[in-house]
Amino acid sequence: MARPWRVAIVGGGITGLAAAVRLRDRAPTGTEITVYEQSGRLGGKLRTGELAGGPVEFGAESFLMRDPAGGESAAVTLIRRLGLAGSIVHPTVGQAALVVDGGLRPVPGGTLVGVPGDLDRVAAVAQPAAAADRDGGAPLLPPDADVSVGALVRDRLGDEVVDRLVDPMLGGVYAGRADDLSLVTTMPALARAARVQHTLVGAVRAAQAAAPRAPGAPVFGTLAGGLSTLVEAAARESGATIRRDAAVRELHPTPTGWRLTVGPTREPEFVEADAVLLAVPARPAARLLAGPAPEVATAVGGLDYASVALVTMALPEPELPELSGFLVPATEGLLIKASTFFTTKWGHLRRPDGLALVRASVGRYGDETSLQLTDDDLVATVHRELSKVLGTPLPAPVARHVQRWGGALPQYTPGHLGRVAAARTALRAAHPTLALAGAGYDGVGIPVCVRSGETAAEEIITALGGSAA
Incomplete structure (x- = not known):
């Protein structure tokens, strides 16, 4: 009887977890799936937290409901697969604004x-x-x-x-x-x-x-319980062994597959796998590819990233416009590049105590000196700029949270997809049981990351001999 497949997924963000679910659904019964996450938390940029006694997203806040062709997005399909479709909610206020000449104008x-x-x-x-x-x-x-x-x-x-x-x-x-x-x-x-x-x-x-949109059809959705519920459900339904605080430091081909070096340098653990799916940002992926595929590592490692900070404040009964938020052109000279009025935009987050949750995004590629400010200074600057844009002093926050995402957003220069396609072709030719997935290659957004993980999982299944379906 053939030995069950052993598949290692490096990266416990939504890309890696979507890949694990697809492997569980399509790979032969008995396939052993292990997800290695170097941090203590799954989900990557999906992180639901709490502020002033209520839930709030400290990372991505929503997903597109449709794919570019007009059909259901990969995120929605995965949510249905996980039994969470009943938890999908949509913005109750969709109109956003732009800051132009210091004031707000509707987008x-x-x-x-x-x-x-x-x-x-x-x-x-x-x-x-x-x-x-x-x-x-x-x-x-x-x-x-x-x-x-x-x-x-x-x-x-x-x-x-x-x-x-x-x-x-x-x-x-x-x-x-x-x-x-x-x-x-x-x-x-x-x-x-x-x-x-x-x-x-x-x-x-x-x-x-x-890709026409039906009149009134929602563009965005989120989950009433927070996007971390998607992460938890995917980890659970995948049936994968989840290894947190498990950094994969090296990757070596063997006659039968791969050997992963996991854990600290002084006490390494060596793990054998038939296939490996790398669902980590480009630079960590490049480090792991340096040995088995140096040319691919060079191509992948050239992708640059932007860092951002998300400042969320709980404000007591502020005077906010009936908007989902606003965007700020760089020409306006503000630290803030975008702001979301969470408890206005998302009706399920509105609170009877009158507290409003407002989030601002700070940090542009190539101009990240603002991120060197302390948390206190970031909050003070964001509060001051919000008051200026809205034309009224905002009350002091009763609670605040600063989430820094270092190297979070890939910067796709012209020719990106061609370079990625060439890198994947070279990798597939040399090592068909090693696949790349994630935002660094295919684009940002939850649906794109889900689809990327699922596609890489299908490549692994094909390389190992086909699915059970």
Whole structure:
């Protein structure tokens, strides 16, 4: 009788846990799955905490309900698989604002991550250079080409659209700048349309038409019990052995698979596995790949990351607008790059005691000196800037929390997906039972990370001889 497979997953974030669930569902019965997490906590950037006696997210707060093609997102599918669909809730307030010239203006509708499909609708925020978006008789983007989002939009619609709309929206997601971020990676639907359409406005409209949203259909969701319930359910349903505080330090190929060196240098543990799935950020992955696949390690290790801090305050009965929050263009000169009014946006978090939970995000790629401030100084600065933007002094917080995420958000420069594809092809050719997954390769957001983990799990199953299904 054949020996059961042994699969090691390095990384206990949602990517690694989604991979473990997929392996449990699709791999042959008896497959031994072990998840190694170097910290004492599963979930990666999914972390539900408590502030002033109530729940709050200290990391990611929501997931997209749909995938780019218009179907159910991978996050929603996993949530259904885990029996948590009944816990999905949606924002009760969806309107957000932009800070423009020191004041709040509603985020205009009809845009694709800030890129307008109707120039008139964004005129109150930014004046597009409409004359530049002429039909030149050829598609905007040649086949297989990639450019930065900022380069394309500046060329077609001018600086104001980038600085006041696109840049703050991308900054809110990636903590990066539109002029540095890959169009193909961060806005794939627009990139596909740009290979056919001759104008940027036409490309936006085509991308929107390709994935229509039913009127009133929610864009975002979260779980009433907090996103940590997703982490807990995935760990439980995977049936995997979970090893916390277990750093994998080295990875060596063997005649039958892999040998992992786990734990401290003075007391290493050596573990044998038939396959390994690396679900860790690019730099830790590169260190593990340095021995078995040095060229892949070099390619993977070149990815850079931005660090951010999330400052959450519990404010007694503040005067807040009926908004989900606001985004701040870098040109406004504020430390804050985005803010969320949690107890306004999410009705299930509203409290009878009148406390409001407000969170602000701090830190932009290439300008992270603000993160060197102490927690007290960060809170004081955020409180002062919020009061300034809202035009009214906010009450002193009764509780606050500062969550620092060092090296949290990948920065995808043009050509990123091509480089990742080449690295994976080389890795697959040399070591088919070693796979890469995670935000560093495929994009940010819970659905993308879930899909990345599941895809890598399928690759492992194929390499080991096929699924039981």
